[in-house]
Amino acid sequence: MFFLIFKRFVLGLITLFIVSLITFIGVEILPGDACTSYLEREAFGEALAACIKRLGLDVPAHERYISWAYNVIQGDFGYSLSGQMQINEVLGPRIKNSLVLASAAIIIGIPLALILGIITALWRDKMPDIIISTVAIFSMTIPEFISATLLILIVAIWLEWLPGIVIVPTDVTFFELLPNIILPVIAIAMIMTAHMARMVRSSVIQVMASDYIQMAILKGVPYWKMVFKHVLPNALLPAINVVALTIAWLLGGVVVTEVVFNYPGLGRLVIESISNRDLPVVQALGIILASIYVSINFIADLLTLMLNPRLKTLQTRK
Template sequence: MAGAFPQFARKAPRGASVILHLVGRRAASALLTLLLVSIVVFTISGLLPGDAAQETLGQSATPAQVAALRHEMGLDRPGPVRYVQWLGGILRADPGQSLVANMPVRDIIAERLPNSLMLAGFTAVIAVPLALAMGIAAAVHRGGKVDRVLSLATLSMVAVPEFLVATLGVLVFSVKLLWLPSIALVSSEASLGDTIRSCALPVMTLTFVVVAQMARMTRAAMIAQLDAGYVEMAELKGVPFGRIVLWHVMPNAIGPIVNAAALSLSYLLGGAIIVETIFNFPGLASLMVNAVTSRDMPLLQSCAMIFCAAYLLLVLIADVVAILSNPRQRA
């Protein structure tokens, strides 16, 4: 077979090697970006006024007591030395001790991270299909009533900040109707129904924000493909419009759509600070806020690195999907 069709025998390995090369470049770029981010995070967190020693001892502590505690915490070491030690601990999955809680940062994060992942998972299950349906429907019916209504709805959703959505949700569903709790109490002993009910308002707020952004980007990606020449050619050949959308437009729009989903979903971990604070949700974002308040640098830096790593991982997955879905890369 290879002798009968030598062109296919040559193209397949070349296409596979190109894909592997592109994926490797994206992965290397992500790792380099994460290294640069670690330097920025460590430097900026060190510029915050005050320190954990002063916050722990209080304002009545003497300078000698503060200096002694700073030495015990290792805060008096040179910045480059502390960065190398901290980075080595990050690479070993051991970011050190919390300066305030006096316990391993890894244990503190392990207690909060599942809650944030659960909140992001609930939101993604609802928001992604809804946003895709809205974006595709608006693109297919662009210029019509459906497009105008959906565009107006998404513009309105984008214009409303999440803290206002959360506040209105509490006023309506908690205070007025008494349907949902205003505080998200998450416990490992709670049943699935109680957990869903407790997370309903935070999920609703995050879905409201994420759907608007993702739907608009999905609409733009679909319209760009609907305006392509191959769509007009398929219509001239008599191919049904639904088949064109499903079998031609959607596969070519997967890359931009996945990128839109990755950018929107990255907000669920790093951008949920306001939502977690309003609903007192025990997640990673609220933990980071507490670390900033207490000047707990190892905890703050670890939370920031998790958010950055999650964002880069989502973007990397989106890039890989875009590469694999591009027929020119497989040629």
């Protein structure tokens, strides 16, 4: 089992390495470089040469990659172009904000999705299922920029209960931020919860139809005991990976929602730095988002390994 974990870990590192290569090469083959995009129309002659010298762009690409990668490993992403500030300082608050948004959505969305999924499965084809499933399909299919806009219109403009867009400096404290995130969280949670609830529903229904549940019923196990002991552990196991992907998606920045609400998170930073052609930041974001995906999937794999007795013993026996 430890060997397997080690293998997954190494695979994750390899993935990150490849992602870093791809982002680096991608940025490299774009026409122009950091200097031309920063200097814009003044990108000629001495100014350009000075800039190239200052940013070290005159060294061959592979050497630059190595020194960049070496610095990244030590946690230093270099300087952003537009703000002329350290990328770490740019990223820090953004990551914090995205984390706040994501955690709130996770805390609300995942338990809700599980509960709704289980309810719809247990009351399959009955009233609770029909109502919840219909609502879920609606919130799944309405694109988030529409639902977000509607939310702003109703809650912020008509009712004037909450701020419609987030106009705060990037580095506000948590409590100042809190009222601002309610609407974005609702907008995100709607889609996320609906997706996951549908997944949980089908997984529970599948387990309910299995031979071992029929057996548990015929053994005389009371209904709720059967649900908690026999159904849920087996039905929720495959959900772990979906939950993990959702979390990674949330942390990686929910681009559209952040843009609609003007929320200072990672997602909006991606858009901003691309439109500003701030290539070092794009590069840094690429590697950070990849790390988030890789590490969350790694954790999900560990959890599955730990919770699934089938996998556990198979590995230890080996």
